Amino acid sequence: MPAGTQQGIEPPRPVRDVEVIAPNFKRRLSGVTSTIVQLVPEQAQTLGIATFGPGLPETLPKIRWWQLPALFRRPGGRRFRIWHARRNTEMLAGIILRDVLRMPMKLVFTSAAQRHHTAYTRWLIGRMDAVIATSGRSGSFLEVPHMVVRHGIDTQRFHPPQSDDDEWPASGLPGHYGIGCFGRIRHQKGTDLFVDAMIALLPRYPGWTAMIFGRVTAENKAFADALKERIEAAGLSERIRFAGEVPDILPWFRRVLLCVAPSRNEGFGLTPLEAMASRTAVVASDAGAYAELIVQGETGAVVPAGDGTALEQAIAPYLADPAATLRQAEAGVEHVRRNFALAREADGVRAVYEGLWSKS
Known part of the structure; x- marks a missing residue:
């Protein structure tokens, strides 16, 4: 075994074994990057897949820039490779590889956007060989035939409480129950809507403490500081906490009994699945x-997104009846395992690939 493999670092994959390439042309972590990080290891169990580009863990199978000339040759056992793009830049690169350099390749695009695409994006999408939508709603904005394959999550990583460390008392925070809001602190994520709801509700429900997890970027510091001032003015600084970025978020999904995801807009959004799989x-x-x-x-x-009053009214019954909240949390575990396991997403994507290969 190569030394790199022993250290958990994948050596470059032989190009002849690569049936599918998953490019990632963005260095900073994003929802798309997170999808690749989670899905590729599942796909790699049954498929010759490799990632390409920066910003990905060294543990993922990958090909390097110096291996690109080898893409002129067909993969073993296939007439062409599949280039699975998830961004405009990656679609454009695939078009160049297939149409300009004439590499044996077909192009797949996954769209999570829930808005009308620009003319340029529509032009790119129109040159794909197959298109996947991550939800029925995102599919409604596509003007080409597509298949809906919803994201899944790793139910081994996101699982119900298994030890005392997974229970609320392990947090060391006041109260008997936790309510969490997960995601970057900014207006788009609706952090302000969550804070307003907590300021209104927590005085009526003394058994609960609210936690806000996520990074505050420089451009959103004033937004976060204003929220902290509102919390302090309400006298709730001990019961509405900003945790920032924690080293391991997984136990916190299990410790809180209720998760609030108040985004004003999202591409797909995995937080509800991660919470439900964790019995929340x-x-x-x-x-x-x-x-x-x-x-x-x-x-x-x-x-409705952006409706602070509706959000507050929806949260209140969960705080009033923790036993009923727990029953819904337990139902969520089975719901995710049955409908949103990562293997289910991998199977759906594989069906798109096989549809292309079967036509060759």
Whole structure:
């Protein structure tokens, strides 16, 4: 075994074994990058797949820049490779490889956007060989045939409490129950809506403490500082906490009993799935694919995006009846395992690939 493999670092994959390339042309962590990081190891169990580009863990299978000339040759056992793009830049690169350099390649694009595409993006999408939408809502903005394959999550990583460290008392925070808001601190994520709801509700429900997890970028520091001032003015600094970026977020999904995802807009949004898999009920806006992930009244509740009053009213019954909240949390575990396991997403994507290969 190569030394790099022993250290958990994947050596470059032989190009002849690569059937699918998953490019990532963005260095900073994003939802798209997170999808690649989670999905590729699952796909690699049954498929010759490699990533290409910066910003990805060294543990993922990959090809390097110096291996690109080898893409002129067909992969073993296939007439062509598949280039699976998730951004405009990656679609353009695929078009150049296939149409300009004439490499044996077909192009797949996954679209999570829930808005009308620009003319340039429509031009790129129109040159794909197959298109995947991550939700019915994102598919409604596509003008080409497509297949809906919803994201899944790793239910081995996101799982119900298994030890005392997974329970709320391990947090060392006041109260008997936790309510969490996960994601970067900014207006788009609706952090202010969550804070306003907590300021209104927590005085009536002394058994609960609210936690806000996520990074504050320089451009959003004033936004976060204003929220902290509102919390302090309400006398709730001990019960509405900003945790920032924690080293391991997974136990916190298990410790809180309710997760609130109040985004004003999203691409897809994995937070409700991660929470439900961790045995946590969810109140979410209808941004992104949230409404397609939650079973209303059974695993959580969905409210109109940007409606702070509706959000507060939806959260209140969960704080008033923790036992009922726990029942919905337990239902969420089974719901995610049955419908949103990562293997299910990998199977759906593989079906798109096989559809292309079968036509060759």
